[in-house]
Amino acid sequence: MDRGKRPNKLVGSRNSKIYMDLRDIIREHTLPFLPAKSLFRFQGVCRDWKLQISTPFFAHNQSLTFQAISGLFCQSSGGDPPSFISIDPQSCGVPDPSLKFLPEPIDIRASSNGLICCQGQTGDKPYYICNPVTRQLKKLPKTNADHGLDPAVVLVFEPSLLNFVADYKLVCAFPSVDFDNATEFEIYSSTDGSWKISGETCFASKKLVPRSGIYVDGVVYWQAKHHGIVAFDLTKDRSQLIQGYHGINATLGTMNGKLCSAYANGRSVLVNVLSNVYSNTMQMHSNTRTWEEKTRFYLDNSALGGIANEQGMVLFAGCNVILVQFGRSILCYDMKSKETKVLCNVPEYDIRCISYVNSLVYI
Template sequence: MEDETENHHLTEDVVMVDILPRLPAKSLFRFKCVSKKWNDFISHDPSFPQKQSQCFSSFSGLLFHNPQGSELGLGLTSPDEKSHGVPDPSLRFIDDPVEIKASCKGLVCCKSHTNDSSYYICNPATKEWRVLPNPPRDHDSMVDVVLAFDPFDVPASYKLVCVFSSEYEFEFEIFDSKTDEWIIPRVMFTDDVLSLVWDTIYSTISVRGIIYWLVDPSSVVLSFDTDKNCCRSIHLPKLTAKERESQAWLGEFEGCLSYTNVVKAKGKVKVWILCKPSLGEWSLRYNVHLETTLEHQPELWRSRRAHLWTLPCQDGEVLLLYLLSQQELFVYYFKTQKLNKFPILPPGFANFYSYTNTMVRLPRYLEV
């Protein structure tokens, strides 16, 4: 009898320590009801939220807002609403009408819809939020905003990087949660960056404290190290002429920067990962033909040329497919080769942000 009791406790401890951290936040909130021990562990163990944000990094869904009109439509759509979700996707727990500007590892950056100087950081799963001090200068809609959060940093901290760009220069303003202050860093630019001429920067993402964005029309990625305040360029992988003219975006794949390129006319999707950042070396991870991918979805494949669009996604492990004629959104998982449909699609034009359902805690937060 004692052996059975010991085995029961051993099994329960293994589940709590090794399995619970691998689950999304919505499932964990339900599991609080299993027992007082589980509730205390999930709710009050100071190390659990960060461990869960380290172990659970799966694509959970898309946060969106519709920027048209005075009323902002905010929400969350997920291919699996039962296991992923947030209690208030409209973010009304923040006492200010906001629009989403960036998302990273379960944390979301919002900006006041009425005040260009007010930024908020929140975790939609836990409804924790905080307002940041006002930045050094006014921020209009042209400022590129990226949230940098690495769950493996101890203690948990984040940076909000705001980029002001023009044809020949960059300027940065950075909020650091460790110091609770904004700084205007003195940035070191390598010669190759100083010689670039660009029309626009886009597809911004942070990976392990490094900010990356694509530069148009140059075939390079710019990187900004938020610890060393150094900005350099990285050449894209070798591309064909068709690939250079095709839709492309940056993402994160297994902790590495990813580059996804879609040649729609040929129905080809390629995903590279930056395997050696210091050397600028890329490795081709996936080379997918949509015809093969969608062979079990004939209605999608018949519509592919005129009505099937691919949408940029910061999660490099998935591909978003939008069927315009049916107004349906699908997600394709490269690893499992599975295709799932989103049950909810926001009306009209919307901005999408990849979301991961984590329990990470916010330093200096307010809780509703």
């Protein structure tokens, strides 16, 4: 009889060990994949989780593993304080959506993997880099060049396993004062703590769309106002004009690590991927194309409601998510589930939006 009870004790011991292992697995290997708002809530689960989430190492690990879009920071063209639209309000959010912790009223300019670039509205209009979750901020030194009233800036931040403090760059394309219809580039490096004007000048006679810039695999891209894309390679310090692109109502994004353009035409949304930047140098009658169609889909009629006849504008394309504005409604299309949902209604048609990742990254 006694021997018959021993296996039960052994099984109980094994179950306890399995439970402990599962608890450790969740703490060590699941929590870093969650957005910041959820992690702040989970600090109340137990003392171990609170200590784990509060460490700088965990914040660093979370910035590496969680890089999905969490929502949009939006701001009216009149310069009112920004607001935040969350894709999932239960899990993603920031404690101060209007960014009042910054020392002055600001205009949102760019974002990258949890960091936001803002520009002051007073004085010299300095740039600020901040994390809206931790409310950490850094004021950048004065620029060497005049970037204009609505600068075409792109924030570049790629989380690195070896760097606990974020190393980032701010890249601005600005009109040249020495050459008519030319574009120059100025780069701020957090590693150097200073601005540097590139020796490269783009003579493509193109005016850029200020908030169209995006960084993909070492290259920054901006839409030209009339035709084409201006590309600036940060490694080679070289610029290039990419032809064969019509940017009417289109938005640049990323798809599987490649540059893409997405635009809406009625209920239809078309996503093209950059396939060959040298197609204009190919021999005549070559079948090589600069852009290839990646996907085309139709938004759900039930989500569009009475706005089906409005002209849509793609706000964001990436992370298997497409955000489209129809009139004052912002819709989210999930490319995996093929579902369309209405995120919110905005107070104005002309509203500036930048994507945001809910990260704990340290500045």
